[in-house]
Structure formats: structure tokens, C-alpha cells
Amino acid sequence: MDPSLRELYQEVILDHSRHPRHFGALDNATHKAEGYNPLCGDRVTVMLALDEQGRVADIKFQGKGCAISQASASMMTELLAGRTVVEAEKLMEGFLHLVKGEKAADLSPDDREHLDVMSGISEFPMRVKCATLAWHTFRNAVEEGETSADAKAGAA
Amino acid sequence: MTAPAKIVPAFDVEKARADFPILARQVYGKPLVYLDSGASAQKPRAVLEAMTRFAESDYANVHRGVHYLSATATDAYEAARRTVQKFLNAAREDEIVFTKGGTEAINLVSYSFLAPRIQPGDEIVLSVMEHHSNIVPWHFLRERHGAVLRWVDVRDDGSLDIEAVDAAITAKTKLVAITHMSNVLGTVTPLKDIIARAHAKGVPVLADGCQGAVHEILDVQALDIDFYAFTGHKIYGPTGIGALYAKRAHLKTMRPFNGGGEMIREVTRDLVTYADPPARFEAGTPPIIEAVGMAAAMDYLMDLDRAAVKAHEHDLLTYARERLKDFNWLRVIGDAPGKGAILSFEAEGMHAHDVATILDREGVAVRAGHHCAQPLMERFGVTSTSRASFALYNKRADVDALIAALAKAREILG
Numbered sequence: 001m002d003p004s005l006r007e008l009y010q011e012v013i014l015d016h017s018r019h020p021r022h023f024g025a026l027d028n029a030t031h032k033a034e035g036y037n038p039l040c041g042d043r044v045t046v047m048l049a050l051d052e053q054g055r056v057a058d059i060k061f062q063g064k065g066c067a068i069s070q071a072s073a074s075m076m077t078e079l080l081a082g083r084t085v086v087e088a089e090k091l092m093e094g095f096l097h098l099v100k101g102e103k104a105a106d107l108s109p110d111d112r113e114h115l116d117v118m119s120g121i122s123e124f125p126m127r128v129k130c131a132t133l134a135w136h137t138f139r140n141a142v143e144e145g146e147t148s149a150d151a152k153a154g155a156a
Numbered sequence: 157m158t159a160p161a162k163i164v165p166a167f168d169v170e171k172a173r174a175d176f177p178i179l180a181r182q183v184y185g186k187p188l189v190y191l192d193s194g195a196s197a198q199k200p201r202a203v204l205e206a207m208t209r210f211a212e213s214d215y216a217n218v219h220r221g222v223h224y225l226s227a228t229a230t231d232a233y234e235a236a237r238r239t240v241q242k243f244l245n246a247a248r249e250d251e252i253v254f255t256k257g258g259t260e261a262i263n264l265v266s267y268s269f270l271a272p273r274i275q276p277g278d279e280i281v282l283s284v285m286e287h288h289s290n291i292v293p294w295h296f297l298r299e300r301h302g303a304v305l306r307w308v309d310v311r312d313d314g315s316l317d318i319e320a321v322d323a324a325i326t327a328k329t330k331l332v333a334i335t336h337m338s339n340v341l342g343t344v345t346p347l348k349d350i351i352a353r354a355h356a357k358g359v360p361v362l363a364d365g366c367q368g369a370v371h372e373i374l375d376v377q378a379l380d381i382d383f384y385a386f387t388g389h390k391i392y393g394p395t396g397i398g399a400l401y402a403k404r405a406h407l408k409t410m411r412p413f414n415g416g417g418e419m420i421r422e423v424t425r426d427l428v429t430y431a432d433p434p435a436r437f438e439a440g441t442p443p444i445i446e447a448v449g450m451a452a453a454m455d456y457l458m459d460l461d462r463a464a465v466k467a468h469e470h471d472l473l474t475y476a477r478e479r480l481k482d483f484n485w486l487r488v489i490g491d492a493p494g495k496g497a498i499l500s501f502e503a504e505g506m507h508a509h510d511v512a513t514i515l516d517r518e519g520v521a522v523r524a525g526h527h528c529a530q531p532l533m534e535r536f537g538v539t540s541t542s543r544a545s546f547a548l549y550n551k552r553a554d555v556d557a558l559i560a561a562l563a564k565a566r567e568i569l570g
Contacts, residue, residue, distance in 0.1 A: 002184065002517040009510070009568050040509050041526045041539040064539060066507035067569065127513060 007120035008127075009067065017067035022077035026060040033145035035063075035137030037129055042069050046137040054085045059138075066130050072118060073134035079114060085142055092135050098122070099131045167461070167468035169551045175200040175456075176549050186519030189557040194339055194367060194498055194545030195523050197392045199453070206452035207394065207445050218444055219418060219435070233444050236451035237434075240399050243454040244384065245375040251407065253400045253434040254442050258366040259289040261385035261400035262333075264437060265362055266293035268410040269383075269402075270331055276302030279328040281359075283308045283316060283345070284535045285338040288528040290364040294333060303330070309535065314341035315492035322353045329354075332361045336368025336384075340527045340543065341490025342473075342498030344372065351380055360406070366390055370547075371469065371496045373462050376401050388446065392547075393453030397446035400437075407433035414439035465548045469497035472546045476555045483562065485570065489536050497546035500527075503562070506569045508540040514568055515542075518561035520554075 026032075026047035035044045044063035051057040059081050061073045076095075080088050094107035098115055101122030107115065121131045173179050178198050181188055190198060210232055216225035218233045234249075241249045255261040270280070280294045284307050297303040306324045310316055325332060332354045337344050351361045360382035365374070369386035376384055383406070387398035402410075412419055412430050416439035421429040430436045457465075476499055480486055485504040503511055512524035523543045526533045533539060544558055 005514060005517050005568060008513070014569070039525060041530070041533065042509075066509040068510070124513060127509070130509060 004120060004123040008124060010117060010120070012117045013071040014067060016071035016074040020061070020070055020074035022060045022074065022081070024060050024062060026058060028058070029060075029147055031141040031145045032147055033137050033141035035133045035140065037065075037069070037133050039129065040066065042066065042130070042133065044069065044073055044134050044137055046073070046134060046141050048080075048138070048141060050085065050142075056080050056083055056085070056088060061134060065133070066127075068121065068127055068130040069133050072131045075114070075118070076134050076138065079111065080138065088138070088142075092139065095135060096132060099128050167464040167548070169468060169549065172460075173549045173551070175202065177201055177204075179549060183519050183521075184517055187557075189518075189520040189554045191544040191546065191550065191554060191558060192521045192523050193370075193547035193550075194390070194543065196389045196395070197370065197547055198549065199394065199449075200392055200456050202456045203393055203449050203452045207449040210448045211445055215445065217441055229444060232448050233442070236447040239451035239454050240401075243374065243458065244401050245377055246401055247377055248404055250432070250434055251401055251404050253402065253407070253437045254447055255385075255398045255400055255437075256396055256443060257389075257398035258364065258385050258387035259398075261387075261398055262289055262362070262364060263293045264400055264413050265331075265383050265385070265402070266297060268413050268437065269406060271297055271301060272411060273330055274301040274303045277304060277328060278302075278330045279304045279306045279326065281306045281308060281321065281324045281329055281332045281334075283310065283321075283334050285310055285314070285316075285341055285343060285529065285532045286333070286335055286364065287339050287366070288530070289366065290333055290335060290362075291531065304328075307531070310341070310343065311492075313492050314338065314343045314490035314495070316343060316345050318346055318349050318353065321350055325354055325357050325359055327357075329357070329359045332359055333364070334361070335364045335366075337365075337371060337496045337498075338490065338529075338532070339367050339498065339545075340500050340529050340532055340541065341492065342495035342500075343490060343492040344368070344494055344496055347381065348379055351382075355380065367496065367498070370457075371466065373466075382406055388450035388453065391450070391453050392456060393450035394446045397443045397450045399450075402433075404433070407437075410437070412439070413437050416440040418442070460548070468548065469546050469550075472550055472552065472555060473497045473499060475552055476544065476546075476558065479555060479559045480562075483566070485566065486562070489538070489541055498543065499545070500541040500543045502538050502541050503565070506565060508542045510569055511542050511562070511565045514565040515558070515561040518557065518564060520558050520561045522558075 028049050029047035030050045032047045042065035046061050049058040059077045094104045097104040098119050099121045176198050214228040216229045218230045237252050238249050240252045308320050308324050354361045362383035365384050365386035370391040384401040389395040419436050419439040421431050487502045489500045508524035525540045
């Protein structure tokens, strides 16, 4: 067995893909975006509720995709919950470096430990987009995905 | 479309494999098992050498200079056109328009033939198994001219019901645009019947031959087809070249496509007149070396016993189906009688991209995704499939490698 395949599809990743955390709709979402990978047709919707301090009070995702994209989305929601948008951006930068096999100096030791299971993806350049889809969608949600006041009122 | 039954000697696959240099290489330390010829086929040495030889000894621009090489290059380019004519059994060489591929050939028909004939509400009939090249050019006519796309469904086994096609052709139909062979299902459409039904109602037919041209033996005169579009790189030729066959009577009525050099008769400050077909549709410097390469690929194919090649590819498909029966977690999509050597499948609980990644590390190259055929994916309720497509250089051992790699994928992901 190719060791890099074992590295890519290790148990933690398969577990996240089979039992994704924070999966489902978020009724009180303040921000929302849909990500789409036209290469494979995978879709992911990221919904989050930002509080007044710009902190991710709640986050959920929905979608269908490969094991890598599902696991990455699931792990992302776990890691981003409770962080501010600024902290999330920093984490995302570190993650993007990691999956591309570049130095991820800006990751804290704790974050690095959590994300290390995803580092195997750097051996599979054709699959990096699968891993980054949810993260880019999160960024789009924050930057451009503010839900309308009406929607929020309706959801409340 | 099949050749008359005859006793054919078994196709010598090892001899053919030796013609394709890339098959000697390894990937990840494993022998290359290339099952993605439906996306693009590998090139035999005869093609690569023909292109090099031409570029090294006879190359210049075509139809322009009076110098020696301009003449040799023009001769080679026009000889390539005659080779395409022969490959398709077209009546005349000026019914062959060189394009940069199948996509451009279909866009040419959409823009130059059909657009001027479309009134709002006019219909274009197509099947749900078209790939995007034979969908999007017609969407353009829907968006810009109010054309209506009439979709013909396929049966659950992927076969096409000729009566459903017939029923879709009405007094409003301006064109039937249909694949010759589905790039996902492998379904070979009954072109001759479709054309007869359409012509009975005065409707022309375009066939997308991107897959069909390599697997089927073509005779555009026997088919009486109006337009046949295909690409070079799927018939073991180079990229950047394809062709449109169109009946002379149609070509003469068609407006120019791209404007530029080569396609004009005369240009003044106030006026322009256009060259006769096919030059009218070949603006600018064409892909000259690629035309020579595509012709070499056609010569290569025509030198083989094509009925034997077809039987060989069919054997690979049958063998693969047989071996896959052990995998009850795998669903094959497309099982039409007489289908071509394309095998699409969905694996339970495993996404096509994960499957393809694991197969890749075993040296097995397949396509994974929606295959640029999203309406068909929707029809079968899947977002993506894995696809193994067989070519003349594949052998049963390639199927064995695919099966072993799929078992490995199941072990890792299942």
C-alpha cells in the first residue's frame, strides 16, 4: 500500500467524512455562502453566526462531496467555532500553506496538531482544491455573505 | 455502422502497444494503465513522427507564399483534408472544414448555420446524454434568439428510444443535435434511423462524433448526415485540431464564422467578400502541423483492421463487466445494447474523486467527475462518476489492474 494514501485517508479523516461535525442548517445565520467546485460538482454551504465582537458564535455546513472536502469542512467548523474573524483568517492562511506543502509558520502548536492530519494532502496536488473548498467558502461568507435583516428577523 | 461480418484475425494488442511510446512509462513506480482515452487518447509514434518530419522538412504557412516551402506545406495541409474525407467517406474534400476541435466545429454550425435560421420558439432537439460541447452552443441560441431546447430522455439502461426522438421532432424543429456515442454511458445512438426520421420531416441532423469517430467506422454518405463534428486528440491525433464535415449544400449557405486572413475573397475599405467553403470558415493561420498529425492518426487507424479493433475493445468491456460482478457495492451506469467501450460507475459510499485518487496511485488513470455532462448526471441522480474508457492499446491486464485497484479503494474507504 502506498504510504501516502494511508496518510491521506487516515482514520481521523475518514471519521470526519463519515460523521461530519456541525452538519446541518443554521437558522440564526448572520453570514452564509455556497462554494462550488466545477471540476467535480461538489457543493458546500457554510453558515455562521457572528456575534457583536466578530466572533464565530456558531457555524454549520451542508453539502455533498468527496471524503477530503467533507472532512476538511467538518474539521474547519470545529476549529473556527469561538474564534474571531481575524483569528479565523490567520488560521486559514496557515491551513492553506499546510495543504500546499509550504511552511505554515503562523500556526500555533495546538492548531498545527489538529490540522496535521490534513498535511498529507500536499502529496496530492490535484486534490488541494477539495480540501480548501470549505475554507474559501467560509471566507466568502464573511466577506460577502451577510444575510439580509429580513432573513435574520424571519429566523429569529 | 458495423462492417459486414467477416472472419477477422485476432487483433494484436501487444504489437499496437509498441506503437505508443508513453505506454512504456511508469507512474509512482507502477506500469501505466491508461483508461482515460475518452478524455484524450495517447499518440502513436507514427503521429509524432509525421508531425516532426513535416516541421523539420516541409513547413511554412499555407495558401500564402509563392516560395517552395509554402507549396509543400499547402500540399501537406490539403492532403490532410483529403485524408479526413477518406476517413469519413465524404463525397468531396471541400466538405471538410478544419477547426481547432469538436467544440469549435459545433459552435461553427450554431453560429453560421443555425443562428440565422432561428425564430423565437423554434426548437433544437438534443438528448440528455450530450456533453457540454453539444449543449452550450445551443443554449447560446436559446439566450440570444429565443430557441427552445427539446430534451430527449434515455431509458434507464442508457439506450435511446428512436420513437422518443421522432416524437420530439416537430414542425418547429430546426435541428437535431445528438451524440454519436455518449462519453459517459457509452451508448451508440442509432444515427441512421434518427437521420431518416428527421429528414422525413425536413430537419437536418448534427452528430457530435467526439467519441464516435474513434470507435465507429464512419460513412457520412451512407448516413446521409448533414453535419459531423469531431476532434483529433481523441482519435490518437494531436490537440488543437478537429474538423466539421458538412454537406456542400449547407456550407454554401453558411455565413462566415471568425473573420481574418484566409477566409476572404477581397477586402476594401468599404467592402469585404468571402472565400468559398471550406476556406470561408478557416480564418487566420490554421493548425497546420496538427492537421498533418491528425491525418497521420487517421492513416494509422485505417491501416488497422477496424472491425478487429472494435471487437478487441468490446472484449475489454465485456471482460470488465464480468469481473465487476463481484463488486456488489458498485453500480455501472449505462448498459445499452451495442454500447461502446466506456464504463462509468458509482461506488457505494465512495466519492469518485477519492476512488480516482487511489486508482491513480496504483498507476490506473480514470476520469472522475461529471464528465462535462451535467444534465445526464442529474438524470441518473449522481453528482459524479468514475469512468474507465478503453482504447485499442488497452489489454485484459489493464482491466485486472483496475479491478485490483478498486478492491484497494474499497479496503481504504469502504
